[in-house]
Amino acid sequence: MGLRIKILSGFLILTMMLLIAGVWSIYELRTIGSSAQALLDDNYRSIDAGKMMLEALEREDSAVLLLLSGKWDQGRPIIQSADISFQQGLQIARDNVTIPGEHDYIQALDKQYAAYKKLWLKPIVGTKYEGNLRWYFEEIHKAFLELKDTIQKLITLNHQTMYKTASELKNRAHRSTMPGIVAILSALIFTLIFNYFINFYMVSPIIRITKGVHRVMETGEAFDVAIETKDELFDLTDSIRKLAARIRSGEKLS
Amino acid sequence: MRPQIVLRYVGFVLLFNALFMFVSSMLSAFYSDTAFFPLLYGAMISALFGVFPMIFVPSTTTISNKEGLFIVIVSWLLSCLAGLMPYVLWGGEFTLANAWFESVSGFTTTGSTILTDVEAVPRGLLFWRAATHWIGGSGIIIFVLSVLPSMGQAGMMLYRTEMSPVAMENFKYRTRKALQVLMVVYVGLTALETVSLLICGMDLFDAVTHAFATIATGGFSTKNLSIAYYNSVAIEIVTMVFMVLSGIHFALLFMAISGASADLFRSSVVRYYLAALLIGTLVTMLDIHGSPYESWGDALRYASFQILSLGTSTGFATADTSLWPPLATLLLIFFTLQCACAGSTSGGIKVDRIVFFWKAMGKRIKGVQHPRAVITPKMDNVPISDDVLEMNLLYIVLYLAVVFISSVLLSSLGVDCLSAFTGSAATMGNVGPGFGMVGSMSNFSSIPDAGKYVLTADMLLGRLEIFGLIIFFMSKSWK
Numbered sequence: 001m002g003l004r005i006k007i008l009s010g011f012l013i014l015t016m017m018l019l020i021a022g023v024w025s026i027y028e029l030r031t032i033g034s035s036a037q038a039l040l041d042d043n044y045r046s047i048d049a050g051k052m053m054l055e056a057l058e059r060e061d062s063a064v065l066l067l068l069s070g071k072w073d074q075g076r077p078i079i080q081s082a083d084i085s086f087q088q089g090l091q092i093a094r095d096n097v098t099i100p101g102e103h104d105y106i107q108a109l110d111k112q113y114a115a116y117k118k119l120w121l122k123p124i125v126g127t128k129y130e131g132n133l134r135w136y137f138e139e140i141h142k143a144f145l146e147l148k149d150t151i152q153k154l155i156t157l158n159h160q161t162m163y164k165t166a167s168e169l170k171n172r173a174h175r176s177t178m179p180g181i182v183a184i185l186s187a188l189i190f191t192l193i194f195n196y197f198i199n200f201y202m203v204s205p206i207i208r209i210t211k212g213v214h215r216v217m218e219t220g221e222a223f224d225v226a227i228e229t230k231d232e233l234f235d236l237t238d239s240i241r242k243l244a245a246r247i248r249s250g251e252k253l254s
Numbered sequence: 255m256r257p258q259i260v261l262r263y264v265g266f267v268l269l270f271n272a273l274f275m276f277v278s279s280m281l282s283a284f285y286s287d288t289a290f291f292p293l294l295y296g297a298m299i300s301a302l303f304g305v306f307p308m309i310f311v312p313s314t315t316t317i318s319n320k321e322g323l324f325i326v327i328v329s330w331l332l333s334c335l336a337g338l339m340p341y342v343l344w345g346g347e348f349t350l351a352n353a354w355f356e357s358v359s360g361f362t363t364t365g366s367t368i369l370t371d372v373e374a375v376p377r378g379l380l381f382w383r384a385a386t387h388w389i390g391g392s393g394i395i396i397f398v399l400s401v402l403p404s405m406g407q408a409g410m411m412l413y414r415t416e417m418s419p420v421a422m423e424n425f426k427y428r429t430r431k432a433l434q435v436l437m438v439v440y441v442g443l444t445a446l447e448t449v450s451l452l453i454c455g456m457d458l459f460d461a462v463t464h465a466f467a468t469i470a471t472g473g474f475s476t477k478n479l480s481i482a483y484y485n486s487v488a489i490e491i492v493t494m495v496f497m498v499l500s501g502i503h504f505a506l507l508f509m510a511i512s513g514a515s516a517d518l519f520r521s522s523v524v525r526y527y528l529a530a531l532l533i534g535t536l537v538t539m540l541d542i543h544g545s546p547y548e549s550w551g552d553a554l555r556y557a558s559f560q561i562l563s564l565g566t567s568t569g570f571a572t573a574d575t576s577l578w579p580p581l582a583t584l585l586l587i588f589f590t591l592q593c594a595c596a597g598s599t600s601g602g603i604k605v606d607r608i609v610f611f612w613k614a615m616g617k618r619i620k621g622v623q624h625p626r627a628v629i630t631p632k633m634d635n636v637p638i639s640d641d642v643l644e645m646n647l648l649y650i651v652l653y654l655a656v657v658f659i660s661s662v663l664l665s666s667l668g669v670d671c672l673s674a675f676t677g678s679a680a681t682m683g684n685v686g687p688g689f690g691m692v693g694s695m696s697n698f699s700s701i702p703d704a705g706k707y708v709l710t711a712d713m714l715l716g717r718l719e720i721f722g723l724i725i726f727f728m729s730k731s732w733k
Contacts, residue, residue, distance in 0.1 A: 024291055179295055194306075
């Protein structure tokens with residue numbers, strides 16, 4: 001193999017080490033960006049929707065208590081606006097199903113909310129339900145707690161996934177920096193080996209050839225430098241050996 | 255010493271590592287896990303380092319003994335370094351100290367792990383982890399074949415005594431044929447165990463990785479509960495059979511397969527090895543019957559697996575031995591120190607040296623009884639010289655001294671005595687699990703980082719038969 005290819009191979013290997021590390025780091029960094037966006041889109045939106053539903057539900061519960069105490073004027077507008085808020089939250093959550101298991105919770109919420117709403121939709125003020133705390137605790141409050149529990153589970157699921165995604169982001173950040181570190185260390189070690197080979201197989205033979213030529217010129221001895229590699233230096237040594245032999249034979253003839 | 259020649263041959267080993275890393279990365283791509291890039295990048299770096307010396311250094315067939323020793327030791331050290339790359343690049347539990355520990359543990363076929371949750375690691379990386387065992391095992395074969403005989407009479411004697419004249423000749427001249435024989439046995443056993451485990455109900459991935467770990471007497475499992483995960487008597491029996499086979503000198507196994515099975519049982523080392531495992535199993539069974547195991551069947555099942563696992567330096571587990579009574583614990587510690595036969599992939603002091611020890615004892619006792627007698631101990635009709643006996647006794651003493659020093663170092667780092675001693679013995683013997691906080695159902699993650707480096711030094715010392723590594727680090731050897 002020629003000297004040019006040997007030297008070129010060294011530089012090519014160095015370039016490849018750094019290039020691959022660079023490409024991989026860029027890929028990981030880009031993935032971090034999309035993962036962070038996904039974290040916001042997929043989980044944070046659902047958590048927000050859950051909180052919105054919880055808040056609306058609390059307001060509905062307060063409104064139900066107002067209706068039970070006969071305050072129709074105050075209770076009815078609160079329950080109507082809270083219902084709209086809840087429906088909006090539920091719709092956001094419904095449109096943002098991204099985690100396995102999330103769909104089941106949405107379906108459960110649909111059913112439970114329909115049952116809960118059915119309870120307070122019927123007239124309360126001026127009926128047998130007005131002031132009926134037993135009915136409240138046995139039916140309305142029970143449905144309210146079930147609904148609240150399901151929303152909490154939906155929020156927890158999203159929190160857990162968010163934590164998992166954040167851990168994955170940490171790993172990805174690690175993976176985006178490590179190739180660089182490994183590439184730098186590898187390149188350093190490689191440079192040392194490359195330098196050793198250049199010195200051993202190129203610089204050192206050139207010095208030996210030079211000394212051999214000097215010896216031939218000064219003492220007239222035969223050129224006896226041996227090169228073990230089959231490259232341009234080998235050819236050069238061979239040519240010098242032949243030249244030296246011709247000079248010596250010429251001198252003898254003269 | 256020609257460092258460039260060492261680098262050229264080490265390059266081949268790095269390429270071999272790169273090949274397995276590449277296969278692991280392909281598996282990672284197949285399973286769509288997160289280890290694809292770490293494995294691929296590791297493979298590329300290893301391949302580039304492997305190819306480069308081949309471009310510059312012309313090939314040569316004449317390698318001196320010293321160069322041979324250096325090639326093997328540098329290959330081992332660089333393999334461990336290259337092997338940690340995918341772990342470090344992947345991250346998770348793999349800090350630099352942890353990755354180094356896992357890599358050295360893999361290549362030296364120790365099987366100790368720092369992973370608290372093995373099943374959380376991607377499959378591609380688990381395959382690489384098992385492959386390090388298998389590559390390490392094949393390295394041991396080359397080490398045994400080409401380097402140990404160059405380490406003087408004692409090193410050679412250890413392997414010569416249990417070989418038939420034909421194999422001995424091959425061995426002596428380190429011919430290509432001898433290497434082929436051992437590699438055929440190694441690959442054949444791996445293939446046979448993979449098929450057997452598949453028949454027993456393991457999936458292909460687990461069967462291959464567990465076969466890699468068994469034949470190399472490693473012990474890395476792909477499950478947190480090791481072999482206990484499968485709760486299958488058939489899988490345990492298959493694993494036990496192959497653990498015992500992997501603990502026997504591979505050339506003897508080859509001869510047995512080739513039709514000279516009588517040679518196998520004619521070897522006093524093999525007879526001692528099998529008898530020790532049998533007696534160990536029976537005594538342990540008697541000890542653990544009643545508490546913690548009610549039935550004789552269970553006592554036999556768990557005693558045999560644990561004794562064979564530690565007695566062959568494999569390190570798989572089907573029970574939490576930390577809960578076993580003191581006698582059973584002591585027996586397991588004895589087997590952790592002794593391990594199996596020379597010429598196999600097992601570690602430890604080795605059965606051969608224990609047999610030499612008894613021969614030396616016998617000679618000394620006879621010498622006291624008959625002061626004027628000239629006593630020459632023999633093993634399988636081969637006379638053993640005083641030099642060989644002395645060298646083996648020295649090795650045993652040095653081995654125990656290293657275990658003791660390592661235990662002291664670990665204790666000084668705050669590790670409790672039992673964990674420090676058994677952890678040192680288990681890593682020095684390339685066994686895997688110890689007792690206490692490094693027991694069969696736990697791991698080495700709680701050992702401080704400095705302790706992990708001490709234990710990896712033990713693994714390398716044990717694997718390279720102490721003297722190999724000492725010679726390597728002596729400045730005189732580099733001239």
